[in-house]
Structures are given as structure tokens and as C-alpha cells.
Amino acid sequence: MGAGNNIAVMASGKGSNLQVILEAIQTGTCPVHVRLVISDRAEAGALDIARHAGVPDVLHLNPKDHADRTAFDTACGDAIEAAGCSWIVLAGYMRILSPAFVQRFAGRIINIHPSLLPAFAGADGVGDALDYGVRITGCTVHLVDEVLDGGPILAQAAVPVLDDDTRDSLHARIQAEEHRLYPATLKRMVECGFTIRGRRVIWKNT
Numbered sequence: 001m002g003a004g005n006n007i008a009v010m011a012s013g014k015g016s017n018l019q020v021i022l023e024a025i026q027t028g029t030c031p032v033h034v035r036l037v038i039s040d041r042a043e044a045g046a047l048d049i050a051r052h053a054g055v056p057d058v059l060h061l062n063p064k065d066h067a068d069r070t071a072f073d074t075a076c077g078d079a080i081e082a083a084g085c086s087w088i089v090l091a092g093y094m095r096i097l098s099p100a101f102v103q104r105f106a107g108r109i110i111n112i113h114p115s116l117l118p119a120f121a122g123a124d125g126v127g128d129a130l131d132y133g134v135r136i137t138g139c140t141v142h143l144v145d146e147v148l149d150g151g152p153i154l155a156q157a158a159v160p161v162l163d164d165d166t167r168d169s170l171h172a173r174i175q176a177e178e179h180r181l182y183p184a185t186l187k188r189m190v191e192c193g194f195t196i197r198g199r200r201v202i203w204k205n206t
């Protein structure tokens with residue numbers, strides 16, 4: 001597997017998306033190599049999952065150790081470059097990236113968001129969709145640009161909202177779709193590649 005398949009994962013939370021990516025790699029259904037996992041939170045479950053799976057570099061970087069967002073992001077970016085990663089995969093990373101970081105890795109940062117973008121961007125895509133009363137929501141895998149949750153869309157999956165849904169029950173069903181969609185999209189990304197036309201992602205070799 002070439003260096004072009006090396007990915008860094010950035011995560012702030014429990015790490016279930018990281019877990020399914022690592023499992024898909026194990027079973028041979030996702031041809032990427034997780035070289036590095038970075039979390040901004042020491043207690044993130046993602047760090048334990050990464051250590052347990054034997055990811056070569058597992059880092060907790062504390063934003064409070066850095067003067068500002070740009071300095072923190074520079075430290076993350078330096079670690080990512082040192083690890084030789086071609087792609088940055090955000091998996092529940094809950095910090096807004098600085099414009100300098102986005103420009104440094106332009107077109108190489110992927111995010112998963114728990115709504116059908118452009119609806120319900122922001123920190124609570126699940127709760128905002130539930131409160132709005134939409135009947136269908138879902139998840140989106142997209143490229144990251146300078147606009148929050150605003151980059152070109154790689155893949156989406158729809159999830160119906162049920163009458164008795166709570167935020168947790170809805171999020172659980174959205175996560176089931178995320179766990180299918182994220183490894184499949186990473187596979188397609190490294191195996192097929194894509195070009196961008198306007199805002200549209202055009203997949204190659206499909």
C-alpha cells in the first residue's frame with residue numbers, strides 16, 4: 001500500500017467511526033493505513049481505540065498548551081506531515097479548523113457530519129434536525145473547506161426521523177449509517193479518486 005493511502009484521524013469523542021475504519025482495514029474492505037490518531041481531549045475514547053489497534057502514532061495535543069487556534073493547528077499539521085499522511089479524516093473532531101490549516105491541507109481533509117448537509121451544519125446536527133421537525137435526516141461525508149461543514153459532498157445517506165425519536169435514538173440510527181458510509185467512502189476515495197467540478201464531486205472509474 002503506497003503513502004497515498006496513509007491517513008491521519010482527528011477525533012474528540014468516543015471514536016466509533018475510528019473503530020469501524022480500523023475494523024474495515026482489518027477485514028480488508030478499506031485499503032487505507034491509519035498512521036496517526038490525534039485527539040484534542042485526553043479522555044477521548046478514540047485514543048484508547050487507536051492504542052488498542054496498534055496505530056503507530058497516537059497523540060493527545062492539548063489546545064491549552066498553545067497560544068491560539070492557529071498555533072494548535074500548526075502543531076497538529078506538523079505531526080500529520082511528520083507521519084507522512086496524505087489524507088486527514090475527521091471522525092467526531094469537534095474543533096473548528098483554522099483557515100491556515102485548511103489551506104495547508106487543501107482538498108485532503110475529509111469530515112463526517114450527522115445531517116444531510118447543507119441542512120443543520122454546526123455543533124448539533126442531530127438535535128437541530130429533530131427540533132426543526134424534518135422527517136428525513138442522515139449523514140454526509142464531505143471535503144473540508146473554509147466554510148463550516150461547507151465543502152463539496154462525497155457521499156450521503158438518509159435516515160428517517162421517527163415520531164418517538166429522542167436525540168439519542170436518532171443519533172444511534174444515524175451512526176449506523178455513518179459506520180457503513182465512512183469506510184466505504186474512504187475506500188472509493190483511494191481506489192477511484194475524484195475531481196471537483198464547481199461544487200460537485202465527480203468520481204473516477206465508476
Ligand code: GAR
Nearest residue numbers: 013014015016017091092112113114
Ligand atoms: C459522529 O456522529 C459525527 O458525525 C459527529 O460526531 C460523532 C462522533 O462519533 N461529528 C460532528 O458532529 C462534527 N460536526 P464517534 O466519536 O463515535 O465517531
